[in-house]
Amino acid sequence: xxxxxxxxxxxxxxxxxxxxxxxxxxxxxxxxxxxxxxxxxxxxxxxxxxxxxxxxxxxxxxxxxxxxxxxxxxxxxxxxxxxxxxxxxxxxxxxxxxxxxxxxxxxxxxxxxxxxxxxxxxxxxxxxxxx
Amino acid sequence: xxxxxxxxxxxxxxxxxxxxxxxxxxxxxxxxxxxxxxxxxxxxxxxxxxxxxxxxxxxxxxxxxxxxxxxxxxxxxxxxxxxxxxxxxxxxxxxxxxxxxxxxxxxxxxxxxxxxxxxxxxxxxxxxxxxxxxxxxxxxxxxxxxxxxxxxxxxxxxxxxxxxxxxxxxxxxxxxxxxxxxxxxxxxxxxxxxxxxxxxxxxxxxxx
Numbered sequence: 001x002x003x004x005x006x007x008x009x010x011x012x013x014x015x016x017x018x019x020x021x022x023x024x025x026x027x028x029x030x031x032x033x034x035x036x037x038x039x040x041x042x043x044x045x046x047x048x049x050x051x052x053x054x055x056x057x058x059x060x061x062x063x064x065x066x067x068x069x070x071x072x073x074x075x076x077x078x079x080x081x082x083x084x085x086x087x088x089x090x091x092x093x094x095x096x097x098x099x100x101x102x103x104x105x106x107x108x109x110x111x112x113x114x115x116x117x118x119x120x121x122x123x124x125x126x127x128x129x130x131x
Numbered sequence: 132x133x134x135x136x137x138x139x140x141x142x143x144x145x146x147x148x149x150x151x152x153x154x155x156x157x158x159x160x161x162x163x164x165x166x167x168x169x170x171x172x173x174x175x176x177x178x179x180x181x182x183x184x185x186x187x188x189x190x191x192x193x194x195x196x197x198x199x200x201x202x203x204x205x206x207x208x209x210x211x212x213x214x215x216x217x218x219x220x221x222x223x224x225x226x227x228x229x230x231x232x233x234x235x236x237x238x239x240x241x242x243x244x245x246x247x248x249x250x251x252x253x254x255x256x257x258x259x260x261x262x263x264x265x266x267x268x269x270x271x272x273x274x275x276x277x278x279x280x281x282x283x284x285x286x287x288x289x290x291x292x293x294x295x296x297x298x299x300x301x302x303x304x305x306x307x308x309x310x311x312x313x314x315x316x317x318x319x320x321x322x323x324x325x326x327x328x329x330x331x332x333x334x335x336x337x338x339x
Contacts, residue, residue, distance in 0.1 A: 005249075006284075008287070009242065009243075009246065010287075010288070010291040121280045121284070124273070124276060124277060124280060125253075125257075125277045125280055125281070127273055127277075128257065128260065128273045128274045128276065128277035129256075129257070129260060129277070130260075
């Protein structure tokens with residue numbers, strides 16, 4: 001199964017100067033675990049903040065998230081893969097680089113995200129289809 | 132189990148064949164709908180009407196055969212209910228096709244609509260796999276889980292589409308209503324397929 005078949009296409013973007021607290025609010029309201037951070041004119045153009053980053057780098061250390069910009073904790077660059085990549089290949093990359101999600105890019109633009117839960121779902125469907 | 136106990140009679144075999152044909156027709160309708168959306172070809176989408184009429188005939192034949200004595204009495208209500216649920220999916224596809232013929236999908240929703248239509252094909256294919264597994268006496272658990280995974284995937288897209296929909300400017304009441312009903316119909320198909328797969332599970336359990 002290719003990534004394009006099972007990727008999540010609704011991705012939230014925030015600019016690098018966005019307040020971390022506002023970003024957290026978006027993540028809570030929309031029940032999402034990561035946000036793409038745009039760095040316009042500063043290649044690499046995309047970074048990512050995750051719930052894990054927020055807990056470990058900020059909240060766990062007692063830092064006030066309202067005092068930070070998303071750019072201060074964003075991981076850069078993001079891991080981009082092709083939409084035609086097979087799911088098991090993405091799983092191998094995630095294992096090799098110890099990352100929980102890969103971003104699907106087309107001509108340098110992020111068009112989707114595939115997380116561990118998506119890979120698990122895809123693998124279960126493949127089993128059910130007998131593939 | 133199913134095969135061992137119930138497939139010997141001609142009436143039972145006829146119901147099984149017709150039910151499989153009913154689901155195959157449903158897959159064909161979903162494929163036609165999906166292709167029509169991609170090509171923005173309303174006449175292709177409207178071919179669903181012909182398939183729906185054909186499906187209606189099959190449903191009547193299935194229910195008539197069951198009432199004429201196919202299968203043990205305790206299985207009949209759930210088999211009838213299953214056929215009716217498949218038919219309800221056809222009604223929803225037909226409704227969505229009808230709405231599509233009266234509107235243009237806003238650019239911001241096109242990709243999501245195509246994606247949901249694609250998952251509708253997949254979830255219906257999985258329903259057919261579930262049905263064959265039931266007939267062959269195979270385990271249904273993994274198959275029904277796959278149906279639920281697709282349903283959840285479509286649900287996630289539906290909520291995002293609704294967020295977009297609520298903010299979308301429309302020219303008038305009917306434009307907004309037709310668009311909302313189109314999205315509702317397109318995203319409701321997976322809910323009914325999930326219910327149908329639950330009935331297969333119930334039939335399977337009731338034979339143990």
